[in-house]
Amino acid sequence: MNKIIKNFSGVQVLKQVDLTLVGGEIHALLGANGAGKSTLIKILSGAYSLDDGEIILDGHEVSISSPQEAKELGIHTVYQEVDTALIPTLSVAENIFIDDYANLKSSFFVAWKDLYSRAEELLNRVGASISVKANISELSLSDKQLVLVARALAQEAKFVILDEPTAPLSVTESENLYRIMRQLKDSGVGVVFISHRLAEVFELSDRITVLRDGQNVSSESKSETSMNHVIEAMLGQALVEEFP
Ligand code: ADP
Ligand code: MG
Ligand code: MG
Secondary structure, three states: OEEEEEEEOOEEEEEEEOOOOOOOOEEEEEOOOOOOHHHHHHHHOOOOOOOEEEEEEOOEEEOOOOHHHHHHOOEEEEOOOHHHHOOOOOEHHHHHOHHHHHHHHHOOOOOHHHHHHHHHHHHHHOOOOOOOOOEHHHOOHHHHHHHHHHHHHHOOOOEEEEEOOOOOOOHHHHHHHHHHHHHHHHOOOEEEEEOOOHHHHHHHOOEEEEEEOOEEEEEEEHHHOOHHHHHHHHHOOOOOOOOO
């Protein structure tokens, strides 16, 4: 993403932000509340339009004007508000294959057994021990997230974007998600995650981008940066030096 500009009622909330995502990398997006992180990924996910700038995918400029279009390009996003992406009256398996669901339902013969076993396989991969026939409303927040990651896998996502995924999770649930993020990376998927937890950011990511006040103030590979540098970029000021 190059020089992305986004205004909300006359206020520029993204001021020429750059973000470069690479398959097989875990990329952390940091910044204080209101810095513009969610807005940036919503543009990438087709939820918001951009006012200026360009999105380049595999060397070509693309326009992403709807969530559907983003998904067709292989960009899948798991928002903090997981419920908005799930249909509570459908089962877990149906939710996983929701993007094909209309086609499936209108086709004369649906091989449900086949679908269930594919869903089971995906749930295993994401470490969710839930029934494919379970109701969405019975699931924990963590399991709902995992259903959405399974959906991204079902669609052979090229990029998976997670907005503060571990904020509501327990330690065990977070560790399961870290494992899946690494697994996605190892399979060549580009993973983007927003987080306020510096420990997990430094544990997981290959690249760290910091936004401050709608601007991209730092983007470095983890090996070339430090926690102090990242904190200073977020704050916009030097940390007080330690006494000798
Ligand atoms: P972050 O995710 O880094 O906390 P956001 O991207 O949510 O920040 O918000 C960046 C700025 O844009 C904030 O000032 C926020 O109030 C504003 N903003 C975000 N979404 C909207 C919207 N739909 N309408 C108006 N203002 C918005
Ligand atoms: Mg916020
Ligand atoms: Mg946000």
